[in-house]
């Protein structure tokens with residue numbers, strides 16, 4: 001963005017009234033907090049570009065263009081940064097730090113995803129009061145339009161839950177405040193406000209959508225109403241029929257927190273940002289992101305892990321020896337398939353999201369048979385992947401563990417697992433969408449070449 005456009009954005013943002021004026025005793029809402037932050041962030045970006053805008057990230061090669069653009073630094077993502085060895089940091093905070101610092105539910109030990117969303121969006125740790133208000137705000141926005149209910153009810157139960165989720169999220173675009181404001185000719189400097197409103201609506205409606213998909217697909221009758229006093233994870237668990245199990249609700253709080261964001265280059269995050277750059281509203285952008293998440297190399301891997309483990313147990317039994325398990329792993333690789341839940345495009349060590357789930361399991365389900373098998377795989381798979389000599393990272397990722405925890409609590413419908421991932425990933429994708437619009441990020445449009453064009457370009461060099 002040219003600095004003149006940054007300057008004019010700044011002028012308009014400063015003109016946004018201080019929404020909290022006159023309510024000094026009341027904690028600032030998320031939107032009020034953002035309205036105050038945005039002018040400062042615009043200044044910050046301006047300063048970064050003035051100081052470093054002409055500097056180079058380094059060279060990249062033809063191989064990288066053919067190789068899925070690994071390592072090419074070409075995106076801005078504010079909420080989180082992924083270090084190959086250390087793993088994810090949400091606004092500079094590791095997962096254990098988030099577990100320590102973020103507000104929790106009364107009596108709970110895991111961070112509330114509401115708090116993580118606040119952190120992703122603002123870089124600040126919210127107060128308990130702010131988080132409670134955010135839970136109430138999401139609960140108040142939770143109902144879904146009748147036609148979306150009908151749309152979901154019309155889906156055959158054989159339609160994959162992720163396809164149903166994507167359909168429903170796309171359809172929410174019917175009521176997009178951003179799309180409507182755009183049609184009415186809104187000034188681009190105000191884009192972030194309706195993007196924020198749509199994002200809040202989208203997050204808020206996901207528990208009812210997920211619950212309806214789950215109950216339509218697997219049975220369980222009508223879901224109860226959203227509880228205006230409950231936190232987001234409690235409401236989601238209740239919609240799914242697991243709300244009475246406090247441990248499951250705690251698991252959801254952890255799950256929704258750690259799956260939310262993994263910097264910008266992964267398929268779902270990148271897709272959301274790319275589609276949003278065309279000024280598609282948050283519903284359309286997130287639906288596109290969900291379609292990417294539904295791929296087996298990305299979010300569907302958490303379903304695939306359980307499928308793979310179940311097939312293994314069927315073939316070699318429940319308490320198989322290390323030798324038998326090793327044979328099964330080699331059979332998978334020799335059959336030209338991946339071992340799901342292992343490897344990563346960026347990480348080069350055990351994923352701290354895996355570790356966080358392992359610690360949850362050690363605390364709450366240490367004797368679970370499937371958990372023990374996951375531990376056995378952790379001992380065996382990395383050496384085999386190293387010996388096979390292809391995977392750059394032989395260590396487990398987030399998906400290697402999540403299914404086992406869900407299964408422990410009786411949530412055995414693995415085709416649904418990626419929907420939970422999608423609910424969580426929405427927090428990260430929409431956080432960035434809001435900043436994309438606040439910072440006036442342009443249409444994303446990298447340059448591509450054909451193989452013939454590359455040949456011509458370099459054959460004489």
Ligand SMILES: CC(C)(COP(=O)(O)OP(=O)(O)OC[C@H]1O[C@@H](n2cnc3c(N)ncnc32)[C@H](O)[C@@H]1OP(=O)(O)O)[C@@H](O)C(=O)NCCC(=O)NCCS
Nearest residue numbers: 297298301338339340341342343344345390391392393397
């Ligand atoms: C995540 C993943 C897609 C990353 O892909 P990537 O960045 O291309 O990974 P690498 O550079 O290490 O891949 C190099 C080779 O090792 C293979 N490889 C990587 N992880 C592997 C795994 N878990 N099992 C078997 N082979 C694997 C790749 O398929 C590739 O093979 P190829 O050269 O024949 O195409 C990959 O590790 C994978 O498929 N993992 C299993 C699926 C999964 O768990 N996905 C969730 C990720 S959070």
